[in-house]
Each structure stands twice: as structure tokens, then as C-alpha cells.
Amino acid sequence: MKTKIVVLTEAGVSAESGIATFRDSNGLWENHSVEAVASPAGWKRNSALVLEFYNQRRRQLKMVEPNAAHIYLAKLEEKYVVTIITQNVDNLHERAGSSHIIHLHGSLTEVKSEKNDALIYPWTKDVKLGDLAEDGAQLRPNIVWFGEMVPKIEDAVREAKQADVFIVIGTSLQVYPAASLMEYAPIGCPVYVIDPHLELNDISENVHIIHDNATNGVLQLPL
Structure with missing residues (x-):
């Protein structure tokens, strides 16, 4: 599998x-x-x-066009089962070739x-x-506007619970409920957070921070 x-x-x-x-x-x-x-x-x-x-x-x-990070994530589908959960409302993941995308905040x-x-x-x-x-x-x-429900959050939680690897890219982890999704990853699931400025306190040993931007950071993932 x-x-x-x-x-x-x-x-x-x-x-x-x-x-x-x-x-x-x-x-x-x-x-x-x-x-x-x-x-x-x-x-x-x-x-x-x-x-x-x-x-x-x-x-x-x-x-605008998809960048190297979008393309990298799309190519992961050649070897893995990949779900993209995005807070972005653009269609750059689709245009890069990703096939399973959950748009939390609409499109x-x-x-x-x-x-x-x-x-x-x-x-x-x-x-x-x-x-x-x-x-x-x-x-x-x-x-999805402020004050409105996030209709696809349950779909996203279900995907997170099934992850073997969980990757977070380009987010300050300040926007909820999306920011809580990594907490639903199974115990022991490796979590990689790519962001040049993010500092997390009291992180567990399975969480790894890559201090870089998206296009450089994805190249440092051990995949």
C-alpha cells in the first residue's frame, strides 16, 4: 500500500x-x-x-503560474497517495497537476x-x-467569509487522521480551524512544517521545522 x-x-x-x-x-x-x-x-x-x-x-x-512548490507536490502523486488541503482560494494546485485538493476557504x-x-x-x-x-x-x-462555517473541515480532518506523513507549507498556523489539522495526524506520524519565520514552542519530537520558503523547503523533505 x-x-x-x-x-x-x-x-x-x-x-x-x-x-x-x-x-x-x-x-x-x-x-x-x-x-x-x-x-x-x-x-x-x-x-x-x-x-x-x-x-x-x-x-x-x-x-500567474504555478511555482516549483506546486509542481513538486503534484509530482509526489507518482510515488504516493497525496491529498492537498489548502486555505488558498486560487487554482494553482490544480494547474500544477494535483488531483485531490480540498479547498477549505472556497475557490x-x-x-x-x-x-x-x-x-x-x-x-x-x-x-x-x-x-x-x-x-x-x-x-x-x-x-468562505469571516463568520461563516468552513464546510469542508470535516473532510480535511478525516484526511489528516489517515496521514502517514503530514506536511505544512507557507502558513503561520494562526488561522483556525485549519491550524489545528496537524493535531489530528496519527501518533508518531512525522510532521514537516516549512516556513521561513515560524517558531513553535513545546513541539513533539515528530515535528520537524524547515526554516525556508516553499520552493526551497520542499526540496529538503526526506521523501
């Missing part, structure tokens, strides 16, 4: 492809507050602003009905006011 590798990725992986990390150091996203563009209240207050914010993100996505290349979470559609162009789902409701980005 092939070794099962579970990988948790976040903004640090996409940043090396030229995608700005969503929240800047000043707490703003492209000069907008989180509440304005990533909350149900913001959507209710100004849907047009929210749509244009994500339209810009979607356009930017077409201008820029999908939209859904604002009234029915089950009505999800692939989408690559701009979304405008008046673009409707089949139930007649306005289409909104299929993004």
Missing part, C-alpha cells in the same frame, strides 16, 4: 507565484477592511464592491447562489450584479 501524504498549504505557497497574501501587515486587503469584502455583513452592505474585489483577484489569477473559480450553498458553478469571468443562479438569487463568490 502506498504511503499517504497529507499537505496543508496557505498563502506562503501562492506568494511565490506572485499572488499577494490576502491580508497585508496593516490588516487591510487591497486597501479594504476585512469586514467590507469578506463578511456576510459587507456583502449585504455593498455587493457591488465585494464582486469587484473578487473580480480583480480572479483577473490576477490568470496572470475564486467558483460562484454560488447567495441563498443556496449547494448551487455552485465553475466561473472564470467577472461576476456582475444581475448574474443569477438557477434559483433566481444573485451569484456570489464561493469563498
Whole structure:
């Protein structure tokens, strides 16, 4: 039976492809507050602003390519069973060739009905006011906003519990519930955390920190 590798990725992986990390150091996203563009209240207050914010993100996505870390993870499937759990909303893992991806926070290349979470559609162009789902409701980005449930967290936990090797790349481990996923890895499962700045206190002996960026760090994995 092939070794099962579970990988948790976040903004640090996409940043090396030229995608700005969503929240800047000043707490703003492209000069907008989180509440304005990533909350149900913001959507209710100004849907047009929210749509244009994500339209810009979607356009930017077409201008970047998967980097060496994305490609490395995709190639792992030649030897292992690999699940990518990502907090990123881009499609760079898909474009690199990974085949089993759980998007915890949704996807820029999908939209859904604002009234029915089950009505999800692939989408690559701009979304405008008046673009409707089949139930007649306005289409909104299929993004998990602050204050909303993370619908795929149970899927992610189930994968984590089955890991033979657990890898964390490009995350500060500050965003929950995703940050807790490594705790679900089986006892004794080796955990590798790749991040140039991360410092973890009281880590167990099976947790190994690689202080490097994503594209260099993956080359140091003992796989």
C-alpha cells in the first residue's frame, strides 16, 4: 500500500507565484477592511464592491503560474497517495497537476447562489450584479467569509487522521480551524512544517521545522 501524504498549504505557497497574501501587515486587503469584502455583513452592505474585489483577484489569477512548490507536490502523486488541503482560494494546485485538493476557504473559480450553498458553478469571468443562479438569487463568490462555517473541515480532518506523513507549507498556523489539522495526524506520524519565520514552542519530537520558503523547503523533505 502506498504511503499517504497529507499537505496543508496557505498563502506562503501562492506568494511565490506572485499572488499577494490576502491580508497585508496593516490588516487591510487591497486597501479594504476585512469586514467590507469578506463578511456576510459587507456583502449585504455593498455587493457591488465585494464582486469587484473578487473580480480583480480572479483577473490576477490568470496572470500567474504555478511555482516549483506546486509542481513538486503534484509530482509526489507518482510515488504516493497525496491529498492537498489548502486555505488558498486560487487554482494553482490544480494547474500544477494535483488531483485531490480540498479547498477549505472556497475557490475564486467558483460562484454560488447567495441563498443556496449547494448551487455552485465553475466561473472564470467577472461576476456582475444581475448574474443569477438557477434559483433566481444573485451569484456570489464561493469563498468562505469571516463568520461563516468552513464546510469542508470535516473532510480535511478525516484526511489528516489517515496521514502517514503530514506536511505544512507557507502558513503561520494562526488561522483556525485549519491550524489545528496537524493535531489530528496519527501518533508518531512525522510532521514537516516549512516556513521561513515560524517558531513553535513545546513541539513533539515528530515535528520537524524547515526554516525556508516553499520552493526551497520542499526540496529538503526526506521523501
